[in-house]
Amino acid sequence: DAGVIQSPRHEVTEMGQEVTLRCKPISGHDYLFWYRQTMMRGLELLIYFNNNVPIDDSGMPEDRFSAKMPNASFSTLKIQPSEPRDSAVYFCASSLALGKKNYNSPLHFGNGTRLTVT
């Protein structure tokens, strides 16, 4: 298995532009997570999906951020318009199962997208 695949690996854009980050989870995984990592705030959970349905988006910073999962093999995180404070590494992760009694599948992370907004 190729693992969780994220694209692009690096994105440099100007303030005000739209940015779209992409993620392909591991086949068969039920859960998909989007995290953001910065030096100041560490790893922050933005949103997660279960069976393609958004479950908790309380970590999404503001209305400029949106995430979709149109099918089990693809998700996007969009920032529109982007701002310099959005500069961070964005990680996607997937998991086979969570919260099942006596069983907790680990998260599998992609290698992230490093976003720089100038």
Next chain:
Amino acid sequence: LAKTTQPISMDSYEGQEVNITCSHNNIATNDYITWYQQFPSQGPRFIIQGYKTKVTNEVASLFIPADRKSSTLSLPRVSLSDTAVYYCLVLLSGNTGKLIFGQGTTLQVKP
């Protein structure tokens, strides 16, 4: 969700055993304890998970005392390549999936 507390950083030398302790005083009955490792420019990677007593795999051991209010990740005979950030998470069985990472422990292994 149970909050975790870990040391910010630790130093060690090659060949030594490293123990990183995580406090989770308000852990609930059904919570599991999970540890992740993160290298620079990579996403976190699962190391080990346990519920009570001791768990061992090819990478590490996890010791959990009877009260489960803390846990210790043990890395035997570390090498330079073990330099990374280590995160302790408490994962609630029955949790719908909101997994929160703490600040982690930055381990620096010196030659």
